[in-house]
Amino acid sequence: MFFIKKNWLTGYITIVVKGAHPELFFQILAKHQIMSWNIIKHDKETACGRIKLADVMKVRQIRRKTRYKLSFGSRKGLPFTMKQLNQKRPLIIGFLVVIIFIFMLSNLIWRVDITGLDAEIEEKVSQQLEEYGVKTGNFQWNVTSPGNIQKQLLADIPELLWVGVKRTGSAYHLEGVEKTIVEKEEPTPPGHLVATKEGVVANLFISKGQPMVQTNDVVYPGDILVSGFLHSSDEEDTNSGTIVGAEGEVFAEVWYKSEVTVPMEQELQLMKGINEKKHYLQFKDIVLPIWNFKQPSFSEYQIESEEKDFYFLKWKLPVTYTKKTIYQTEITKQQMEAEQARKIALAQARRELSRTTPPKTKIIDEKVLHESAENGKVKLTLYYSVLENIATKQPISQGD
Amino acid sequence: MKKNKLKESIMRSITQIFDLPSEVTLKLPRITTIGTIHAYIENHQGLIIFSSEELLLKVHQGHVRIKGKGFVLKMMIAQDILLEGEISGIYYEK
Numbered sequence: 001m002f003f004i005k006k007n008w009l010t011g012y013i014t015i016v017v018k019g020a021h022p023e024l025f026f027q028i029l030a031k032h033q034i035m036s037w038n039i040i041k042h043d044k045e046t047a048c049g050r051i052k053l054a055d056v057m058k059v060r061q062i063r064r065k066t067r068y069k070l071s072f073g074s075r076k077g078l079p080f081t082m083k084q085l086n087q088k089r090p091l092i093i094g095f096l097v098v099i100i101f102i103f104m105l106s107n108l109i110w111r112v113d114i115t116g117l118d119a120e121i122e123e124k125v126s127q128q129l130e131e132y133g134v135k136t137g138n139f140q141w142n143v144t145s146p147g148n149i150q151k152q153l154l155a156d157i158p159e160l161l162w163v164g165v166k167r168t169g170s171a172y173h174l175e176g177v178e179k180t181i182v183e184k185e186e187p188t189p190p191g192h193l194v195a196t197k198e199g200v201v202a203n204l205f206i207s208k209g210q211p212m213v214q215t216n217d218v219v220y221p222g223d224i225l226v227s228g229f230l231h232s233s234d235e236e237d238t239n240s241g242t243i244v245g246a247e248g249e250v251f252a253e254v255w256y257k258s259e260v261t262v263p264m265e266q267e268l269q270l271m272k273g274i275n276e277k278k279h280y281l282q283f284k285d286i287v288l289p290i291w292n293f294k295q296p297s298f299s300e301y302q303i304e305s306e307e308k309d310f311y312f313l314k315w316k317l318p319v320t321y322t323k324k325t326i327y328q329t330e331i332t333k334q335q336m337e338a339e340q341a342r343k344i345a346l347a348q349a350r351r352e353l354s355r356t357t358p359p360k361t362k363i364i365d366e367k368v369l370h371e372s373a374e375n376g377k378v379k380l381t382l383y384y385s386v387l388e389n390i391a392t393k394q395p396i397s398q399g400d
Numbered sequence: 401m402k403k404n405k406l407k408e409s410i411m412r413s414i415t416q417i418f419d420l421p422s423e424v425t426l427k428l429p430r431i432t433t434i435g436t437i438h439a440y441i442e443n444h445q446g447l448i449i450f451s452s453e454e455l456l457l458k459v460h461q462g463h464v465r466i467k468g469k470g471f472v473l474k475m476m477i478a479q480d481i482l483l484e485g486e487i488s489g490i491y492y493e494k
Binding site for chain 1: 446448449
């Protein structure tokens, strides 16, 4: 019933008509183009119905010409509801204040727990956290996501091996693991040291075991470098000696050949310092911009977005706040000289080499075998000889 | 009276030939009922009796009487009435 809804907005009033044939009064009203509805006849001499608030004056004028008695009943509709609300204003304001208060309190950080760390490092972590804004009494929306905190903490405190940051409601729980140098005094199981790569032995540093090779020996993968069997040279039977776990490092000269290709024209995406910020409120799938409606004025840009949740008591509200920062970028094409490209190629080859070899490796020689520049690319074939620890443990199966 | 009857028969045939809505051309009431709970009467010419058991309306050349229980006039404007209640019968009277 659309018209009743509409009348609710403008307000309506119930009138009670008394007299002989009271229903005819509504007929008279209808003749005068006054709408009435919900007309009920209670008994022979009384009927009530509803009319619009705006028609009250007209109805009064019409009544004067008739013999009916008219009395006004309850008033309803928006104007009256507003008036009632106005009278209850302190209550409503109080209610709103309480909701806002609870909302604010729900978004505070109430507790920060740190577990699994020494007092010293714990202090360090909590200081660092305070710098990020993670401290009791701060609002959660001033703090980045737990994932970010985790990353920042690991970067800023080198003593931490791992840290887990978890947010449960209004509390942050941190669980850390320290980097500790554990000196394990485990006896190494009996075994040999064998070569993993082909090379020429350069240095031997052996703490346990019997060396089987000498400097300048050529070894192949699988060759025993240091034996776990200890026996004096005059004993023929190898099995009679004591067996130990061989330990040590055997550095050998190993050769690598690598090919690198570097394009002479490079595209670089550079960030300029200029950025624009856009703010959004997101309700489920609907994204509503609330600040800065402009399209970004940059032709090339990169967007970083940051999302924040709101809580009410323990519930996560369906509304999230998103801040998008649009950075202006510039794509520059860089044309390099062949010489420059060659340098880059060399550096790249060295990086790759150090990634594939164990940490203590030293490059002792670097030779360019072949170099070509064609189709805008520089191609290098390189030869490296490096000093590298090639020993690896191989357990002896004792068969008993 | 004769003139009136003639006019009416002409109007009736025009309405039939041109397939016009008869309630408009002949000033007849149009009563739409929804089951026995609603009756929407258009083109009436005045309310004569209304009580919780009965509604009597003046229409073109006669009266319409609706009987039932618990009648409420849900809406009343110049020519239309929406009646709600338990309708048991609609009668046309001269």
